[in-house]
Amino acid sequence: MSVMNQLLTSISSSSSALFGQDHLFDIRSKNVLLPATKSWICKCVVTPSVEKTGRGSSLSVIVALSLANSYKTKVSRNENMGKLQAGYLFPEIARRRAAHMLKYPDAQVISLGIGDTTEPIPDVIASAMAKRSNSLATIEGYSGYGAEQGEKLLRATIASTFYANLGIEEDEVFISDGAKSDISRLQVLFGSDVTIAVQDPSYPAYVDSGVIMGQTGQYQNNVGYGNIEYMKCTPENGFFPDLSAVSRTDVIFFCSPNNPTGSAASRDQLSQLVQFAKDNGTIIIYDSAYALYMTDDTPKSIFEIPGAKEVAIEISSFSKYAGFTGVRLGWTVVPRELQFSDGFPVAKDFNRIVCTCFNGASNIAQAGGLACLSPEGLEAMQEVIGFYKENTRIIVETFQSLGFNVYGGKNAPYVWVHFPGQSSWDVFGEILEKTHVVTTPGSGFGPGGEGFIRVSAFGHRANVLEACTRFKKLYK
DSSP, X not given: OOHHHHHHHHHHHHHHHHTTOOOXXXXXXOXXXXXXXSSEEEEEEEEEEEEEETTEEEEEEEEEEEETTOOOOSOOOOGGGGGSOSSOHHHHHHHHHHHHHHHSTTOOOEEOXXXXXXXXXXXXXXXXXXXXXXXXXXXXXXXXXXOTTOOHHHHHHHHHHHSTTTTOOGGGEEEESOHHHHHHHHHHHHOSSOOEEEEESOOHHHHHHHHHHTOOOOEETTTEETTEEEEEOOGGGTTSOOGGGOOOOSEEEEESSOTXXXXXXXXXXXXXXXXXXXXXXXXEEEEOTTGGGOOSSSOSSGGGSTXXXXXXXXXXXXXXXXXXXXXXXXXXXXXXXXXOTTSOBHHHHHHHXXXXXXXXXXXXXXXXXXXXXXXXXXXXXXXXXXXXHHHHHHHHHHHHHTTOOEEEOSSSSEEEEEOTTSOHHHHHHHHHHHHOEEOEEGGGGOGGGTTEEEEEOOSOHHHHHHHHHHHHHHHO
């Protein structure tokens, strides 16, 4: 075989990994046609592999895209982007999964890693979106730009459904395209000069958005980013930080039930957090994206705690309740009582950020949100949540039967499994290699996640059962 033929064969077999494709089912080698343009060229460098195989010497292919004329602008790169570690956690997992699927093209790979919903959107909700979509094809039903803050009826319905008797009014509710988007908008609101604290471990978007904004120092292995207060949440402290050991910061990101540990803060613990914020003049950004998974009397909103409206913002989402991870719809509550140090209302500045950076959530998605909050929609969402909670029970019982210390799973769709003394990425790799199941390494959620993996309950029941069978074979 000529060198050119070998090169084309190698490019064909490696294309998915090289260009970031992430297909679950059809992952066999395919020829890839790169679009021809005048501004880009593809440079391929072929080097003989040191390793020999039964089929002879293999070839390693390095593909780099570069500007044909190597022109560079005079614009400096945002130096904060250079602080970020590798890729964002979940795309990195997807990259490793894609490489694994190339290595084992016939394997049935099961994903219990990224927290993406798998069950269909309930018909009562999907039908409402279809109706709104179809109405856009009529003169009477068409609408263009809507209010950046969201449709008035949806804002009022969220206030009455989730914050009844808590004193939250519709004009304090801002509709968004998901909680993750509003995390970044809130970071823009507060700017680069604030200091932040996060639970450790916690959802990586809190930290990464702060890095991009310039709120942090450089990253140190096993320590994290400078200028971030990592509030240790461990089995020993019940996954609630020792606030007496936490330094004052301007902003605290706090998620309950927590992603990834699955733990939920009690009423007493949240009362401590609110008082800590008041004592320090701090603002809490409270992420309640999994609140409906709680079945006990644990607070579902920070605003159940007296005084919280003076120190807290709450973000939430329909994603994990109604299967809206692709539809994109959430909300943020900014109470009118919340003020900056100069007395200016935080809500007014957030409104300006929203009006500047956002044209409002999709009117079709908002129709779905209203359907979610109808009596039939609320019942349908509880059925979806119940399905995932049963998946969680199955996963928890599997790891417990194998002798592992298992946390979470009661009030959240995540199971936090301890592998003491082991690297999270090593455990992730072993599970993927030997069972073809994708999990999430705990260290991706912060230094405090080292030695743990997160197993997501978002999956079809048959896949969850099959994954648990493979876990038992691996760790029996």
